[in-house]
Amino acid sequence: MSRQALVIGASRGLGLVLANELARRHWRVIATARRGGGELQANVDASNGQLRVESLEMTSPEELAALRARLAGCRLDLLFVNAAIDRGDLPIDEVPTDMFTEVMVTNALSPLRALEALRDLVVPGGTVAVMSSEQGSVSMNTEDGYELYKASKAALNQLMRSYATRHIDDGQTKLLIDPGHNQTQLGGPDAPLTPEESVPAVVDVLEAQAGAPGLRFLDRHGEIVPW
Structure with a gap:
């Protein structure tokens, strides 16, 4: 039986290429996007049923609940959340409160809400994964810049530790x-x-780590990224 993945945030960039790569490796892939059309839909049309799209605004608990209801009965070997925004390189004291809230809700809170809403679809031995960044490593934060983005990724990592x-x-x-x-x-x-x-x-890395217990923070080579 072929493996099945759900990729949250696959309309462009890393998420789009991730969905395509999984499909190329004969995974069945459900990919979410906020809006229809574009390159993702073109890939779906050419995929012979390997790829399909579901609509999702990840920051909306109502849309997450609706997606969970639509996927009832689905069994996932991989749930991958890929979503982040960046609002520029302001020193933290110049970041408006609404910008701080927007970035933290999108980059830290919403990925964990997605995991909690959808985790029961993942089979025992399956994988839940989130796209992070070395920018979220506290010990590697030795260069100036992008303070809000770094903080949001560090918050994501900490929330994932709590989840685990x-x-x-x-x-x-x-x-x-x-x-x-x-x-x-x-x-x-x-x-x-x-x-x-x-x-x-x-x-x-995702395929090599499948079935391994516990939480790991890894780079694309499978090497540990320090917290």
């Missing part, structure tokens, strides 16, 4: 993935990596 502690006995593999600095809308055009370069390595 709360669900320690569920038999599911738990991963935080640092894909490297990629040329995406978030990473910018001058990043050293492209998603087409980094994502196959990320999927190698």
Whole structure:
């Protein structure tokens, strides 16, 4: 029986390439997007049923609940949450409160809400994973800049630790993935990596870690990223 994955946030960038790479490896993939159309829909149309799209605004608890209801009876081998925004490089004292709230809700709170809403669809021995960043590593924060984004990823990592502690006995593999600095809308055009370069390595890590107990924070080479 073929493996099935749900990729949250697959309309562009890393999530889009991740959904495509899983489908290329013969996973059946459910990919979410806030809006229809675009490259994701074109890939779905060409996938011979390997890919399908579901609508989701991840920051909406109502839409998460509706997605969970639509997927009732679905069994997932992989649940991967890929979603983050960046609102520029302001020193933290210049960040407006509404911007702080928006980034934290999108980058930290909403991924964990998604895991909690959908985790019961993941089979024992399956994997729940979230796209993180070395920018969320407290010990590696030795360069100036992007203070709000770094804080949001550190918060994501901490919330994932809490999640893993709360669900320690569920038999599911738990991963935080640092894909490297990629040329995406978030990473910018001058990043050293492209998603087409980094994502196959990320999927190698996902497949290699399947069934491993506990939570790991790993880069695209499968190496541990320090907290």
